[in-house]
Amino acid sequence: MEEVDKILIHALKQVGTEVSEEIDSVRQFSSELIVQAVVRCIQVIDPGLGSSLPTSLPPGMSARFRVGMSLAQACQEIGYKGEIGYQTFLYSNEPEIRSLLMCLVEKLPREGAETSDQPTGKSVVLQRGIAAAIKAQLAVPWLPTHCRLPLNIETQSPEALHSFHAQPLRLSPFTKGPEKKQLKVKKNYQRDILPPVTAQLSFHTSLMASLLEKHTDELSAAQEWDNEWNSQGLLSRLTPKEYRSRKLTRLRKRVKEQLRAAEVPASESAFGGSRSNTDLFELLQTFKGSALSDLILTKGTHFTHTKKFTFEQESASVTNPIPSGHQSESDIQDRQQMELAALQHQFQQLCSDGDQLTADMKHISVTNTQMLNELKQSELGISEKENKMQVKKKTIGLLPDADDNLLKLQVLVEASTKRLVNLASQWEKHRAPHMDEYRTLKEICSNHDLESSRMMSEIRSLHDKIRISTEEARKKEEMYKQLVTELENLPQDVSRSAYTQRILEIVSNIKKQKEEITKILSDTKELQKEINNLTGKLDRTFAVTDELVFKDAKKDESVRKSYKYLAALHESCNQLIQTIEETGTILREIRDLEEQIETENGNKTVSNLERILDDYKCIRHENSALAAKVREG
């Protein structure tokens, strides 16, 4: 019973009953405590019902009686099926109180259990966290600006929050340059001049933002490259460097095409017109010129191409002659104006000249290529005609000695055919092994190809697997963290394992008891059977002996006597059995009565009776006092 009492007391404490530390069983509960516990339980189970109940017993006896009655009614309404009345509370006995309290505790709503059973998603945890934070912030009192501690500034003064502004930072040394001299110079710079990261910024507040920005920048660049390399780079079967340079040239070509496409219609619509077109044309010229030097860049983005565009303007502005020397200002200004006008005029003229010249150039170059083509064609025709002429010349030279020459020619032809056949056979001889070799090599190559593609697919699947497993690991880690925090948040005062162990022990005990009971039951059944058997046997033997002796008794006097004895014996034996049975029932009754006495003793009947008598006297006293008051009134 101690375990049960502990659980009950723990539950009652959680509900809000003030149970002192010394009390560790229901036996020690006073009436006051019982009333308080019951009322608290009812208030939690059914707030509407419990709100009208007082949590402590009033001093007046009749008022106490009334409280007991209402409490009993409330308990019945909640669903307690046992016997209950005012006496349960005022003149308590242990088992009744225990069963009542157990019933009430079972009916308590299990908030904790329900919430912990809920699926604890991320959003739930987040919402709970938000709720807790808001609660904490609401608990902090508002303070005027000057009295704020650093603790409150975070939540109460919005100026402490800075907006996110990032500035470029220089962090790690660029260790790409392989030359030692350069490294040394850089080291000098890093040692002597480069300020620490915290001093690099003009606003101290943007330090965190800048650091974060730099980090994400580098991270995203690395990730993008990783993705691209895994998806396309690996398939192209090139080294990273080769892949990059190939991409660079491809992009450059694209940009060139785009620029050209944009430039052509513009130049056609306003040929030699506005400045911007010629600018673009010049730009294209520079592009062609600088394409080779650009190839030196190992790292390429699509900006590299447009970069030229910007720097071109830069260089123009730098190479402009910078005015030097100082004279009287108005003079200088006038002269500058003049000069500027003259120069502009000259410049415009030059521009138009240049445009015209470029147009002329185009025209001339087109005609030039045409002419060149014509020239080539005519040259071809000439060489063909020369060949023909030579053949004809030879035939004319051979004509006089026709027959001889014919014969010679035939011989020559035969010899050449023979040689041809010979050569063909030789060629075949050479060709066959080469062909075989070629075929085997081809096969090997295709095998290699197959294998490499298989390896590629394997690599890709491995990459996928790696990604998936890292994701999984991350998820599980998060889940683990969440669960750990939840575990820490859970109330630790009730040791669940002890309870479960107790429950298991109790269950095993009950099992054992059940086994014993069944054993005893079977024993008693066997005994009953045996008794029945014996009584049957006895009856039958008696009947047989009775008959035999009765038959003989008619003839013999002595036998008649013995028959009488037999009858007497039988009767006394019957009597004996009956008495034994009676003693058994009486013993059982005695045991029952003893048990009843014990329970009655447990109910503190005597003390309760005394208390009832006292209370009765009290009530009578109160009644008489009231009657006296009425009479006086």
Added chain:
Amino acid sequence: MVASLSRLPVPDCLKLCHKVVDGLCGREPPRRADYSATWSLEEWLELLSTLTAFFRLAVGSNSSDEEVLAGLRDVVSSHSEMLLSVVRDREEEIHRALLDRTNCISSTTLQDFDWQLKLALSSDKISSLHTPLLSLSLDLRENGDLRPVTMEMNREELNTLITSLEAANKVVLQLK
């Protein structure tokens, strides 16, 4: 104009040049108050612009040491050496800054962005709302001027924004 650098000794000059590069890369440029004794305002501005232009040209055109030195013929040799060392030291940074400049070729570019996630618990009409709201603030540079743009979005609006941004990213990827 770079020649007037020789009014300062080499170590001070080195510091100044690094400061100029800092300004070029988007950090704090050198302050005139520190050098007001050496140069007049006009000279100062001119010096700054020529120095920046020099650095940009040197890194942008990928010129070799000789080419850089050839452009500094009118400067004292110790100073030109110093300028060269600055160029070599900060090459990567200047390169990156130039790329950024080219990247921002369009009229309006995104300079910075910041976001805050807010949870609206209730409104004047609904007691329990529990709606997450995202306030996104963009710092746009429009023809050289900063223009802040702030907007607040609920979940659906944010989704539309993200899908449109993803579509834009797809176009960029196709260009690659």
